[in-house]
Amino acid sequence: MTDVSTRSGTERGLAVELSDLTRVYGAVKALDGLTLHLAPGELVALLGPSGCGKTTALRILAGLDQPTSGSVSVGGKDLTKVPANKRDMGMVFQAYSLFPHMTVIDNVAFGLKLRGSDGSSRRTRAGDMLDLVGLGQHADRYAHQLSGGQQQRVALARALAIEPSVLLLDEPLSALDAKVRVQLRDEIRRVQLEVGTTTLFVTHDQEEALAVADRVGVMNAGRLEQLAPPAELYSAPATQFVGEFVGLSNRLPATVQGGTASVLGRDVPALDGSTSGSGVALVRPEALSVVADAAGPATVTTVQFLGPLSRVTCTLADGSDVVAQLASSDALRLTPGDAVRLEVEPSPVLVVAG
């Protein structure tokens, strides 16, 4: 994560304001009063399950869809009724959006051509953009001669060539294999920081969102559940949905009293929004430690080696499973069948109604 106020390209970005957006398709409410502010030069990721409304929000911002109510403004200018081709936004789609009959450089120069830029200056600009994404040497190839990752790089260069006021990324990595996805997401972040364009990144991949965004908005059923920097989103989820959707969470019985939650016999701070009285604490696997104890109330079920870390699953006396993430050096001392005791770290937890 990068501090928005200190990034190099910040001065080139514009603020984006989505105000109380609602979008209804027949009986389905795809967006339900979404309000979202993006600071100039900021990269905000919208994260959520399929059908949560994140792509609808992005398409409304792009002008490819119209809100049932609400408004869209960029740099203080109301764009709600402005057609998509007049909005000056660059967009990268999921996949297969390059024009297949054009070479790479013609694809990148397409937006400039529409703007009346002369041949040599648009080729120069398109070449610069291709260099920016590391594909300068592929200028004369066609889309079908490029890998999926290269195609998405070209799509990014094409979107940036027109110097858009806002960059929109609609799950641009979802069609790529895991290794390329990680490389390209870092590339997208590097380029975004370099050009300083305000960016909205839609994804269903939480790791992707947490890795590249200044702030992540978690959406559910057309609503924004929480908008926060990645670390805050992970460590202090505002709602049960966020706690369970972002990262792994164990559901452990807890009692809350006066801002303190008692979990597995230990008192830890309860986050704002926690229920009072009895409930269920959402505890991260890394907030649990597993201690070998012949009189312990839990039993090790599996030990899953993940490299430097391992995941240990234990079964409690009531039959429920709990997952703990430990350093492999500690986890590998445990074997299935061992009696153990679980301890909770004193980090804040969200307690929800059981």
Add this chain to the structure above:
Amino acid sequence: MVGAFQDENGALTLGNLDALTSEAALTALKGSLILSASTAIIGALLGALLAYLIVSMPPQSLMRRSTLAVSGVLAQFGGVVLAFAWIATIGPVGVLTKAMDDLVGANIYGSGWLFGLPGLVVVYCYFQIPLMVIVFAPAFEGLRPQWREAAVNLGASTWDYWRHVALPLLLPAFLGALLLLFANAFAAYATAAVLVSQGQPIVPLMIRQAITSEVLLGQANVGFALALEMIVVVTLVMVAYNVLLRRTARWMR
């Protein structure tokens, strides 16, 4: 093909090929080319328009599904049945001919245009247009919505999108379909055989005459040479069609 290079006694000869340059053969070839080209162009333009209208409808639309199904049937609806249908409709005593005569006094049969090249053009369009629909509709379906949205997002108007993206993408498929229609009309025989009883305005009818004539005997090998001429033309057309098809397939994959 071997028969094209043999005389009536089975000896090898190139004499049959000389017959291809006779005035009658050249006239028939010209007639075939005019008929094929005109019905291919008319069929391609009207069929492409119809295909666009159909593909613009939702996939589950009854109109879309039924039009595609009917096109599939009509594209194969040639031959004697088609010729009879037209004769029964606008022939000298056709239903429509009589009705128009009775109702408004118009003689749509005229001087017998249905039984000449103009009639063949009209009748051939009856299967050429549906053929274009079923051949070209997939090309429209292959236009990805992302291409339009990407173009619009980059500042393209509807006209810009069609001019710079959709039409260039559709052009190879359109030309390929045009060639297919040309070959289809060029090779068609039965419909013309029923409609045209006098003269040989197109090559297939000239072949018929060469092979079956009881007046001019020993012309069968000339008929084979004419068939070889048709094979060469259709082969060239199909090679060009495949080149265009490969290009489109590469783009659309």
